[in-house]
Amino acid sequence: MTKKRLTVLGSTGSIGCSTLDLVERNPDDYDIVALTAGRRVQELAQQAIKHAADLAVIADESLFGDLKSALSGTKIEAAAGTKAVSEAAERPSDFVMAGIVGAAGLPPTLAAIRTGTTIGLANKETLVCAGDLMMAEVTQHKATLLPVDSEHNAIFQVLSQERPAEVEKIILTASGGPLRTKSLEEMIDVTPAQAVAHPNWDMGAKISVDSATMMNKGLELIEAHHLFRMPSAQIDILVHPQSVIHSMVAYIDGSVLAQLGCPDMRTPIAYSLAWPERMLAPVDRLNFAEIAQLTFEEPDPARFPCLRLAREALEAGGLVPAVLNAANEIAVASFLDDNLGFVDIANTVEETVNAFPNTPLRSLDDVFEVDAEARSRAGEFAARLGGQRPAAAASA
Numbered sequence: 001m002t003k004k005r006l007t008v009l010g011s012t013g014s015i016g017c018s019t020l021d022l023v024e025r026n027p028d029d030y031d032i033v034a035l036t037a038g039r040r041v042q043e044l045a046q047q048a049i050k051h052a053a054d055l056a057v058i059a060d061e062s063l064f065g066d067l068k069s070a071l072s073g074t075k076i077e078a079a080a081g082t083k084a085v086s087e088a089a090e091r092p093s094d095f096v097m098a099g100i101v102g103a104a105g106l107p108p109t110l111a112a113i114r115t116g117t118t119i120g121l122a123n124k125e126t127l128v129c130a131g132d133l134m135m136a137e138v139t140q141h142k143a144t145l146l147p148v149d150s151e152h153n154a155i156f157q158v159l160s161q162e163r164p165a166e167v168e169k170i171i172l173t174a175s176g177g178p179l180r181t182k183s184l185e186e187m188i189d190v191t192p193a194q195a196v197a198h199p200n201w202d203m204g205a206k207i208s209v210d211s212a213t214m215m216n217k218g219l220e221l222i223e224a225h226h227l228f229r230m231p232s233a234q235i236d237i238l239v240h241p242q243s244v245i246h247s248m249v250a251y252i253d254g255s256v257l258a259q260l261g262c263p264d265m266r267t268p269i270a271y272s273l274a275w276p277e278r279m280l281a282p283v284d285r286l287n288f289a290e291i292a293q294l295t296f297e298e299p300d301p302a303r304f305p306c307l308r309l310a311r312e313a314l315e316a317g318g319l320v321p322a323v324l325n326a327a328n329e330i331a332v333a334s335f336l337d338d339n340l341g342f343v344d345i346a347n348t349v350e351e352t353v354n355a356f357p358n359t360p361l362r363s364l365d366d367v368f369e370v371d372a373e374a375r376s377r378a379g380e381f382a383a384r385l386g387g388q389r390p391a392a393a394a395s396a
Contacts, residue, residue: 003028003029003030003031004029004030004031004094004095004273005030005031005033005092005093005094005095006019006023006030006031006032006033006093006094006095006096006097006273007032007033007034007035007088007089007091007093007095007096007097007112008020008032008034008035008036008096008097008099009036009085009088009089009096009097009098009099009100009105009108009109009112009123010036010037010038010097010098010099010100010101010105010122010123011035011036011037011044011047011099012037012038012040012043012044012047013037013099013100013101013204014204014207014265015097015099015122015148015265015269016035016037016097016099018265018266018269019097019099019120019269019273020047020051021266021282022266022269022270022273022279022281023051023273024050024051025280025282026279029279030273032048032051032052032053032054033053033054033055033088033091033092033093034053034054034055034056034057034088034089034091034093035047035048035051035053035055035056035057036056036057036058036059036085036088036089036100036108037057037058037059038058038059038060038100038104039058039059039060039063041058041060041063041066041067041070042066042070044056044058044067045067045070045071046070048071048074048076049071049074049076052076053076054076054077054091055076055077055078055079055088055091056071056076056077056078056079057078057079057080057081057084057085057087057088058078058079058080059080059081059082059084059085059104060080061080061081063080064078064079064080064081067080082104082107085100085107085108086107086108086110086111087111088108089108089109089111089112089115090111090112090114090115092115093115093117094117094118095117095118095119095120095272095273096112096115096117096118096119096120097119097120097122097148097269097272097273098112098119098120098121098122098123098126099120099122099123099148100123101123101125101204101206101207102123102125102206102329103125103129103322103325103326103329103371105123105125105126106123106125106126106129106130106364106367107364109121109123109126109134110126110134110137110364112143113134113137113138113141113143113145114137114141114143115141115143116141116142116143117143117144118143118144118146118275119143119144119145119146120146120148120269120272120273121145121146121147121148121149122148122149122269124149124216124219124220124222124223125219125325127222127223127226127227128219128222128223128321128322128324128325129321129322129325129326129367129371130322130361130364130367131222131223131225131226131321132226132361133361133363133364133367134226135226145227146272146275147223147227147268147272148265148268148269148272149220149223149268150246150247150263150265150267150268151172151173151220151224151246151247152220152223152224152227152247153246153259153268153271153272154245154246154247154248154258154259154268155170155172155224155227155228155247155249155259156227157259157271158248158249158257158258158259159228159249160249160251161228164229165252166251166252166253167230167234167249167250167251167252168234168250168251168252169230169234169235169236169249169250170224170228170230170234170235170236170247170248170249170250171235171236171237171238171247171248171249171250171256172217172220172221172224172235172236172237172238172247173237173238173239173240173243173245173246173247173248174211174214174216174217174237174238174239174240174299175198175199175211175239175240175241175242175243175263176214176239176240176241176297176299177198177199177208177211177212177213177214178194178195178196178197178198178199178208178211178212179194179195179212179303179342180239180241182303183303184302184303184343187303187342187343188341188342188343189342190212190342191338192205192209192335192336192338195208195209195212195335195342196208196209196212196336198211198212199241205336206329206332206333206336209332209335209336209345210328210332212342213304213306213332213342213345213346214299214304214306214307215306215307215309215310215328215345215346215349217237217299217307217310218306218307218309218310218311218313218324219310219325219328221235221237221307221310221311221314222310222313222314222321225314232311232314232315237299237307238296238297238298238299239296239297239298239299240294240295240296241295241297242291242294242295243263244260244261244262244263244286244291244294245258245259245260245294246258246259246260246261246268247259260286261283261286262283262284262285262286264281264283264284266281266282266283267281267283305346305350306328306345306346306349309324309346309349309350309353310324312353313353316358317358317361318358318359318360318361319356319358319359319360319361319366319367319370320353320356320358322361322367322370322371322374323352323353323356323370323374324349324352324353325371326352326370326371326372326374326375326378327348327349327352327353327374327375327377327378327381328345328349329375330348330374330375330378330379330382331344331345331346331348331349331378331382332345334348334379334382334383334386339382339383339386340382340385340386341385341386344382344385344386347381347385348378348381348382348385349378351381352374352377352378352381355377355381356370356373356374356377
């Protein structure tokens with residue numbers, strides 16, 4: 001059998017590491033074309049050597065010397081810079097795992113789409129910031145976009161895409177994050193350590209905070225709209241603390257189809273890597289007797305306002321979702337640096353979105369321009385709101 005040529009964008013992140021874990025368990029099935037990372041240069045070099053990659057790219061140009069040194073004595077090509085990351089995505093491959101977190105993943109994901117290859121999309125911001133444009137590029141270049149987020153991958157597995165009129169609605173499930181049971185008053189004093197302590201998933205700090213605010217589910221709402229051509233009114237969000245049902249599709253005859261599995265990102269990654277077939281994945285198997293029960297609840301809009309902000313951004317359209325995403329990235333970074341209170345993440349996002357007019361999305365240049373402006377404005381709002389924190393809260 002011919003090996004599948006594989007490029008991993010963001011190979012040192014959680015998605016990238018899980019992808020390479022599966023590759024390591026199936027060495028006869030994959031050849032690594034390129035690996036890219038942001039700043040983790042030693043880890044990138046180790047991965048490239050271990051998997052005999054053709055190319056390793058570090059986005060931070062100042063680390064190029066370190067990468068060259070770490071790869072000395074090998075035949076692995078080294079490169080650096082954001083342009084080099086996009087060039088890596090353009091290299092001929094059968095599958096590109098788009099695992100770069102945040103808006104930084106947009107240019108290389110677009111570069112991969114334009115090659116007409118199959119892309120495993122783990123970067124939700126690509127569709128949040130420029131969904132209409134990206135999906136048009138997918139169509140134009142006959143690329144295949146496979147969702148890797150567990151919720152969208154679940155929907156992809158049970159959705160009848162050939163007969164969309166039979167679909168009544170999509171139901172995105174959410175764990176509720178580590179703060180699901182905390183009151184609004186308790187959330188005021190939440191620390192970064194508390195916010196990143198997800199009860200079910202092992203994720204990076206930014207995504208973990210997004211789970212705590214439930215902004216991740218808001219971003220997934222926007223992503224689902226673009227992936228499955230489903231209007232906002234037909235996408236529900238339901239809190240499911242056990243994270244066993246990853247999402248559901250309700251049909252017009254009353255049937256509801258769900259995809260279930262233990263909370264391990266290697267399952268949706270394996271599904272995407274092997275599609276249209278399936279591969280063995282080293283994940284725990286469900287034991288329904290041990291689970292005993294599955295529970296559900298409606299999300300609380302007062303404690304999790306980011307859900308409202310995301311839905312409003314989706315319904316507004318244009319560049320509003322890009323502003324929302326940029327503001328959230330800045331607010332989360334400020335919170336993780338202990339310069340902003342947890343509840344002010346949503347406040348920063350809302351103030352930033354309200355500060356921008358609703359302008360149409362015409363090109364990716366529009367996205368990059370508004371992204372930069374929104375980050376600057378969000379930084380100002382975050383600094384002001386962070387400066388208003390009580391001294392005790394700021395030093396907690």
